Amino acid sequence: MESLLVIFVLALSAVTTALDNGLMRTPPMGWLAWERFRCDIDCKDDPKNCISEVLFRDMADRLAEDGWRELGYVYINIDDCWASMERDSNGRLQPDPHRFPGGIPKLARYIHDRGLKLGIYGDLGTHTCMGYPGTTLDKIQTDAQTFADWGVDMLKLDGCYSNATYQEQGYPLMSKALNATGRPIAYSCSWPAYQGGLPPKVNYTQLGEICNLWRNYGDIQDSWDSVLNIVDWFSANQDILQPAAGPGRWNDPDMLIIGDFSLSVDQSRSQMALWAIMAAPLFVSNDLRTLNSQARTILQNKAAIAVNQDPLGIQGRRLLREKSGIEVFWRPLSNSASALVFFSRRSDMPYRYTTSLGKLNYTSGSYKVYDVFAEELMPGLSDSTAFTISINPSGVVMWYVLPAVSREQSQGGGEYPDFRRKYRVSSRLRQAKDSKPSFLL
Numbered sequence: 001m002e003s004l005l006v007i008f009v010l011a012l013s014a015v016t017t018a019l020d021n022g023l024m025r026t027p028p029m030g031w032l033a034w035e036r037f038r039c040d041i042d043c044k045d046d047p048k049n050c051i052s053e054v055l056f057r058d059m060a061d062r063l064a065e066d067g068w069r070e071l072g073y074v075y076i077n078i079d080d081c082w083a084s085m086e087r088d089s090n091g092r093l094q095p096d097p098h099r100f101p102g103g104i105p106k107l108a109r110y111i112h113d114r115g116l117k118l119g120i121y122g123d124l125g126t127h128t129c130m131g132y133p134g135t136t137l138d139k140i141q142t143d144a145q146t147f148a149d150w151g152v153d154m155l156k157l158d159g160c161y162s163n164a165t166y167q168e169q170g171y172p173l174m175s176k177a178l179n180a181t182g183r184p185i186a187y188s189c190s191w192p193a194y195q196g197g198l199p200p201k202v203n204y205t206q207l208g209e210i211c212n213l214w215r216n217y218g219d220i221q222d223s224w225d226s227v228l229n230i231v232d233w234f235s236a237n238q239d240i241l242q243p244a245a246g247p248g249r250w251n252d253p254d255m256l257i258i259g260d261f262s263l264s265v266d267q268s269r270s271q272m273a274l275w276a277i278m279a280a281p282l283f284v285s286n287d288l289r290t291l292n293s294q295a296r297t298i299l300q301n302k303a304a305i306a307v308n309q310d311p312l313g314i315q316g317r318r319l320l321r322e323k324s325g326i327e328v329f330w331r332p333l334s335n336s337a338s339a340l341v342f343f344s345r346r347s348d349m350p351y352r353y354t355t356s357l358g359k360l361n362y363t364s365g366s367y368k369v370y371d372v373f374a375e376e377l378m379p380g381l382s383d384s385t386a387f388t389i390s391i392n393p394s395g396v397v398m399w400y401v402l403p404a405v406s407r408e409q410s411q412g413g414g415e416y417p418d419f420r421r422k423y424r425v426s427s428r429l430r431q432a433k434d435s436k437p438s439f440l441l
């Protein structure tokens with residue numbers, strides 16, 4: 001029986017191989033210009049905030065000097081509006097000469113010298129979303145080679161001004177063209193977002209074979225409503241999306257807006273917790289030069305990052321939606337650990353929620369619990385211990401849960417919930433690294 005299950009699971013994992021470029025075995029982390037800086041090209045009147053080499057050098061300095069790089073935030077990603085309106089005489093893309101006078105190779109060197117990586121933006125179609133030159137099918141090889149020659153480490157390929165047939169041809173072609181350059185370039189595909197994000201129009205098996213990450217859904221905006229809308233769409237479709245993710249291939253619910261204008265401290269923690277549970281890329285889009293310390297503390301939370309970066313790379317799920325407006329999310333982690341997020345959709349006052357690990361289907365045994373945002377180890381729990389936590393309106397309580405005794409000693413008890421069969425994760429659990437998370441030491 002057991003061996004049949006193993007064969008079944010291995011067969012399933014064999015059909016979902018990742019793009020073979022060795023990149024992004026855990027979700028990528030870094031900074032991305034779009035949500036905060038958009039297409040501000042007014043360098044005359046707004047020199048500090050316009051899309052120019054100055055902005056990207058400033059953000060690289062902050063990632064390198066303010067403790068981000070060491071936590072894994074290494075990508076500095078350019079989005080739309082970097083290019084000149086005209087290709088050069090050889091048909092190659094070129095940056096706007098006034099806003100990027102040093103050129104992209106020099107900016108790439110600046111970023112690499114600081115131990116960081118450079119991402120750039122293109123669009124499969126006649127134009128980018130903001131009307132700059134697009135990458136038509138006949139330009140795919142040229143543009144891939146140009147990015148490789150410049151020393152670019154990641155490409156986000158948007159999908160404005162094209163159609164389904166065009167995208168079906170173009171996205172796989174760009175994957176091949178990037179590979180053919182010989183330079184490892186991570187590949188972010190906006191393709192599914194342009195096709196509704198769901199089968200049959202979207203083939204997640206194929207996406208996992210050609211892209212490292214993909215945008216499934218609409219752009220995030222600087223509002224709590226936008227965060228909720230994204231979380232609800234990802235949760236409603238989790239049976240499709242959750243198995244699509246894994247090392248080297250990630251669903252991308254879009255940027256973190258923590259440190260911008262609209263989220264409260266509780267809402268900021270909620271976005272961080274839910275993005276960690278969803279194994280989402282962590283691209284912050286804010287002004288790192290003026291970030292307040294509360295936002296920085298949340299974005300630099302080591303336990304939340306450890307959950308996001310867990311080497312098994314299994315995306316989490318929403319387990320429960322209570323009538324009270326409390327939702328419970330869960331993600332299995334290496335070392336038989338797991339993460340739980342208790343999320344309040346209420347808008348009145350802190351809600352006292354009572355449950356037990358047993359009610360959440362954890363197997364019998366005793367557990368250690370680390371409260372991620374309180375940054376403290378809690379008293380131990382057994383699966384049957386009822387506990388009550390207080391969850392702020394639009395806030396979360398996030399736990400990192402570990403069996404109190406190792407798996408061998410516990411004879412199979414004291415583990416993460418019994419969801420392995422249901423969600424087909426046992427083959428990957430076998431490969432778990434046996435390293436303790438540093439925040440628990």
Ligand SMILES: *[C@@H]1O[C@H](CO)[C@@H](O)[C@H](O)[C@H]1NC(C)=O
Pocket residue numbers: 020021022178179180181182183184185
């Ligand atoms: C290109 O693809 C081959 C085969 O899938 C792989 O072994 C190689 O590492 C890839 N190279 C790059 C630069 O992505």
Ligand SMILES: *[C@@H]1O[C@H](CO)[C@@H](O)[C@H](O)[C@H]1NC(C)=O
Pocket residue numbers: 162163164165166
């Ligand atoms: C899709 O776009 C291509 C290139 O612009 C065009 O030739 C083709 O007719 C379009 N197909 C549809 C179904 O609109």
Ligand SMILES: *[C@@H]1O[C@H](CO)[C@@H](O)[C@H](O)[C@H]1NC(C)=O
Pocket residue numbers: 203204205206209
């Ligand atoms: C999805 O893509 C995979 C891999 O490319 C392919 O084998 C499979 O037939 C596709 N599925 C559908 C329904 O087209």
Ligand SMILES: *[C@@H]1O[C@H](CO)[C@@H](O)[C@H](O)[C@H]1NC(C)=O
Pocket residue numbers: 319320359360361
């Ligand atoms: C726990 O397992 C039972 C039986 O399989 C199921 O009905 C219930 O929904 C599960 N609870 C959670 C929180 O997933």
